[in-house]
Amino acid sequence: MTAALFGLDPIGESKVKKWIFSASVAGVLSLAVIALAAPQNGSNAATPPARGRGRGGAPRRGPGGPVPLLSDGHPDFSGIWNGQQTIAGNDVTSTGPGSSPTTGVPPMLPWAAKVQADRAKNQFADDFEARCLPGGPPRIPPYHISLFSTPKLVLMLFEGNTHMYRQFFVDGSDHPKNLKPTFYGDSRAHWEGDQLVVDTIGFNDISWIDGQGHPHSKQMHLVEKFRRPDFGNLQIEVDIDDPGTYQGHWHMNRVTTIETGMEMTEYVCNENNQDPGHLDHANNDGKHP
Amino acid sequence: MKKYAGVLIAALSLLGGAVPAMAHHSFAAEYDANKPVTITGTVTKVEWMNPHARFYVDVKTPDGKVTNWNFELGAIPVLLKQGWRKTSLKEGDQVTVEGSRAKDGSFSANARRVSLPDGRKVFAGSSAPNADQ
Numbered sequence: 160m161t162a163a164l165f166g167l168d169p170i171g172e173s174k175v176k177k178w179i180f181s182a183s184v185a186g187v188l189s190l191a192v193i194a195l196a197a198p199q200n201g202s203n204a205a206t207p208p209a210r211g212r213g214r215g216g217a218p219r220r221g222p223g224g225p226v227p228l229l230s231d232g233h234p235d236f237s238g239i240w241n242g243q244q245t246i247a248g249n250d251v252t253s254t255g256p257g258s259s260p261t262t263g264v265p266p267m268l269p270w271a272a273k274v275q276a277d278r279a280k281n282q283f284a285d286d287f288e289a290r291c292l293p294g295g296p297p298r299i300p301p302y303h304i305s306l307f308s309t310p311k312l313v314l315m316l317f318e319g320n321t322h323m324y325r326q327f328f329v330d331g332s333d334h335p336k337n338l339k340p341t342f343y344g345d346s347r348a349h350w351e352g353d354q355l356v357v358d359t360i361g362f363n364d365i366s367w368i369d370g371q372g373h374p375h376s377k378q379m380h381l382v383e384k385f386r387r388p389d390f391g392n393l394q395i396e397v398d399i400d401d402p403g404t405y406q407g408h409w410h411m412n413r414v415t416t417i418e419t420g421m422e423m424t425e426y427v428c429n430e431n432n433q434d435p436g437h438l439d440h441a442n443n444d445g446k447h448p
Numbered sequence: 449m450k451k452y453a454g455v456l457i458a459a460l461s462l463l464g465g466a467v468p469a470m471a472h473h474s475f476a477a478e479y480d481a482n483k484p485v486t487i488t489g490t491v492t493k494v495e496w497m498n499p500h501a502r503f504y505v506d507v508k509t510p511d512g513k514v515t516n517w518n519f520e521l522g523a524i525p526v527l528l529k530q531g532w533r534k535t536s537l538k539e540g541d542q543v544t545v546e547g548s549r550a551k552d553g554s555f556s557a558n559a560r561r562v563s564l565p566d567g568r569k570v571f572a573g574s575s576a577p578n579a580d581q
Contacts (some may be wrong), residue, residue, distance in 0.1 A: 281477065282474050282476040282477040283474035283476070283477055284474060284477035284478075286473060286474055286477075288472050288473070289472055289473030289474070289477075291472070291499065301472060301523070302523060302525040302526070303525060318525055319472065319499070319523065319525065320472045320499070370474070421528075423525075424524055424525050424528065425498075426498050426499070426523070426524065426525065427498050428472065428498055428499045430497045430498045430499070431495055431497035431498065431499070431500075431502070432498075432499055433500075433502070433518075433520075434472075434473045434478060434499070434500075436552075437477075437478040437550050437551070437552050437554070437556070438473060438474075438477050438478055
């Protein structure tokens with residue numbers, strides 16, 4: 160198991176364990192040192208955080224330290240953040256009769272249950288994200304996100320699945336009337352203590368809530384609460400209400416960690432996307448030839 | 449010593465952040481985790497591109513025929529975290545690749561682990577269930 164964490168085989172597992180112990184003792188070394196010392200090929204394997212349910216495990220922790228502040232005294236979320244990780248065992252809850260205690264998914268309306276079942280049946284081959292369309296929130300975006308905070312506007316920049324962005328307006332404005340439905344909706348934010356509360360409406364009904372193909376309607380109302388308890392950690396509470404799709408309320412707790420010593424990479428999804436051809440096969444019959 | 453430094457760095461990286469090896473598509477829709485393949489051959493092309501890096505390997509069968517396999521790696525942000533670089537694989541390299549074959553029967557697979565010419569085995573950013581990371 161331990162060896163599985165590394166991209167190196169020439170060294171035996173026992174030596175790897177010794178190095179892990181040494182590394183733990185030497186845990187005061189900074190991530191910046193790691194980044195600067197990174198080898199040029201093939202040996203810097205890091206365990207991935209879990210994505211949603213199923214990959215479980217305790218969430219990793221980022222480095223501590225004081226939270227940077229904006230000029231108005233509110234927390235500054237600026238930085239590159241790793242992929243979001245739901246908190247195992249307490250990641251998803253929902254309310255409403257028929258809520259699933261095992262998945263945390265609130266009961267779906269019949270149309271939604273059928274859509275989700277169909278998507279599961281063909282093993283999620285028709286995922287728009289595989290065709291390089293945006294996942295759209297609240298789906299966890301793949302790879303890194305960059306947050307850029309100012310007192311009146313917070314930008315969320317996505318490394319994948321498309322180089323898209325979200326804008327959280329913190330200027331006291333309300334959602335415009337007659338919003339045109341979009342993948343990312345319209346986000347207006349305000350502070351509650353050290354927590355940035357982001358209210359988003361105006362979604363289209365194309366994107367999925369998660370990789371399990373849970374749908375949503377244009378009625379989806381998303382509230383995300385961002386909190387940076389220390390330098391290296393970000394907590395995100397996600398609340399979903401969508402009476403057009405679900406009979407109950409959906410709540411998720413997520414965390415992510417700061418990433419230092421790197422820049423976001425270019426990720427042009429359509430550059431060489433060969434997957435749809437294979438996925439269309441699954442769409443046709445989902446069987447081996 | 450250089451090798452050990454690499455392990456130390458890898459171990460230390462456990463203390464920091466990571467980026468998920470999630471793919472932009474469902475693994476199960478495209479690949480069969482129950483159809484493992486191990487292929488040894490010569491790298492003919494490397495595509496350090498999005499949404500997945502890919503490399504192609506010529507494999508000689510016992511009857512002398514040559515088949516060109518197309519291997520999907522993880523996304524570049526994931527590969528960089530695992531220590532891959534654009535130059536990690538080059539045309540002409542002799543490699544052994546372990547992976548999961550595409551369900552459509554084409555000569556393509558999702559690479560899980562690659563044995564490099566210098567003997568190192570590196571993980572491939574696979575999004576397969578329980579894939580090594």
